[in-house]
Amino acid sequence: MSKKVRVRFAPSPTGGLHLGGVRTVLYNYLFAKQQDGDFVLRIEDTDQTRFVPGAEEYIFNCLKWCGLTPDESAVHGGPYAPYRQSERKQLYKQYAEQLVKQGNAYYAFDTAEELEQMRAAFRTEQNPSPQYNYEVRERMKNSITLSEQEVSTLIAQGTPYVIRIKMPQDEVVTFTDMIRGEVSFDSSLVDDKVLLKADGMPTYHLAVVVDDYLMKISHAFRGEEWLPSAPVHILLWRYLGWENEMPQWAHLPLILGPDGAKLSKRHGNKYGFPIFGMNWVDPNTQELTEGFYERGFLPQAFVNLLAMLGWNDGTEKELFSMEELIDRFDISRVNHSGAIFDYEKAKWFNHEWIKKLPVADYKDRVQKIFEENNITISDDNKFEKVLEQVKDRCTLLNDFVTQASFFFVAPKEIDTASIKPKWDEKKQQFFVELIRAFELTAIWQHDDLEKEFKEIAAVHQLKPGEVMMPLRVMLVGGKFGPGVFDIATIIGKEETNRRIKHTLQLLS
RNA sequence: GCCGCGUUGGUCAAUCGGUUAAGACGCAUCCCUUUCACGGAUGAAUGACGGGUUCGAUUCCCGUACGCGGUACCA
DSSP, X not given: OOOSOEEEEOOOTTSOOBHHHHHHHHHHHHHHHHTTXXXXXXXXXXXXXXSXXXXXXXXXXXXXXXXXXXXXXXXXXXXXXXXXGGGGHHHHHHHHHHHHHHTSEEEEOOOHHHHHXXXXXXXXXXXXXXXXXXXGGGGSSBTTTSOHHHHHHHHHTTOOOEEEEOOOSSOEEEEEETTTEEEEEEGGGSOOOEEEOTTSOBOHHHHHHHHHHHTTOOEEEEEGGGGGGHHHHHHHHHXXXXXXXXXXXXXEOOEEOTTSSBOOHHHHHHHTOOOBSSOEEOTTTOOEEOBHHHHTOOHHHHHHHHHTSSOOOSSSOOOOOHHHXXXXXXXXXXXXXXXXXXXXXXXHHHHHHHHHSOGGGTHHHHHHHHHHTTOOOOOHHHHHHHHHHHGGGOSXXXXXXXXXXXXXXXXXXXOGGGTGGGOOHHHHHHHHHHHHHHHHOSSOOHHHHHHHHHHHHHHTTOOHHHHHHHHHHHHHSSSOSSOHHHHHHHHOHHHHHHHHHHHHHHHO
């Protein structure tokens, strides 16, 4: 049942899943879905010191929230399992050895100190970071400079070694990127990357190639930061004899912070917006990084804004559902340049989706937020009606608390300062009268309340506008919210009168 | 330094040689609204620079500048 299109995503193991990461998954997912292919998730957990506990589960939760559940993954299984790199460790070594035998790679015995010495020796102002390349390898301790005898002795003695790729000299490595077209590199300028580390674990370079081959990945999407190492990967595919099965590459443009540098946690802290999908607590430092979920973003909005950061369908349409994205997304229309993330626009997307979606789609989350603010919702029907009433005013889900809590509990603070300056005996009398009239009102409904209100105002020689604002403040606590009589209708006669009386007391 | 990728308003961006150079966010003004929003209208604001190619370049080519990315036994 192997399908033609299989795209793979391997999240960064350092913990936290940031905007760029989610967008890469999203584009992977969209592409896979529109070709009816498989979306594969491989976990890179090779390096014990860097792979953070809990990161894997966290990544799944994030993706699930966004609606990007993989078809094959470390938890879902599938024909090409295992997907966790640590569980595939034994696979890589044989390929590295094969490359050595073929003469495309070699053993290197240099210690960290020796490497540092080499770099120090070759470092000049013109060349601040010397590479382990075709020239340098001739002076180092490896199976090219050492005799076969010496090499086998060293290995027999248990000397730690790595396997490095032997980059050819003066060769132009060219490949076609789905986004950028033809890209080429001069092999002499790429260093001999380590393929297998001293602990027997593969580096990313070896692992992606071997895994993509074994997992029959047909399309590989990744961030633009990988472009410079693409020639290493291309050569590996060639040397391993798999070039005909090499995936098509797509190097996605970077997502940038407001200062134009690659988006990082630093930006989130500095500018006060989330950059992770969900809250991430670093288990080592206990540092909390807030997520879009916790900020009150809807998954539809999050996916939408990410999709539009570097892509558009050429029309003026900006609001896309996942289904519409699958339908319209086109990898060849992805921009070539990095995009600065604009949090204001991100909020706009959320606002649009809050307005667009029926409240039933998100009322459970809002209810939870209410409960966190010690407001219990007993009447589900009323809750839905209220949310419908105020959703146009909410940019983030958390905004519902300020915009709607007064429907359920009396406001804690009454902004009397805004009515006090123009307050007088005439108005005081008006409200006393209003309470009396309201108490006698048999049918408590919007139009009747407004009519009564206006009549009493006329009797007291007041313009409705003069007492409208005070009434609003009495009911909601401040100068905001939907129509006053809509509010009064929903909270009921008793509560309305209670709040008017309460404020009257505060004013006297 | 070297290599790679980029460069249209403050931001996201359309245009596949000929347009008054779209649209969106944000901003400003106005209308609507006896509040705040929503909605509607209007406005300010853009092709980095220099050379080519062409009847004609934002668009194609070259150079310069600038930005970003890479240059690890990290991914």
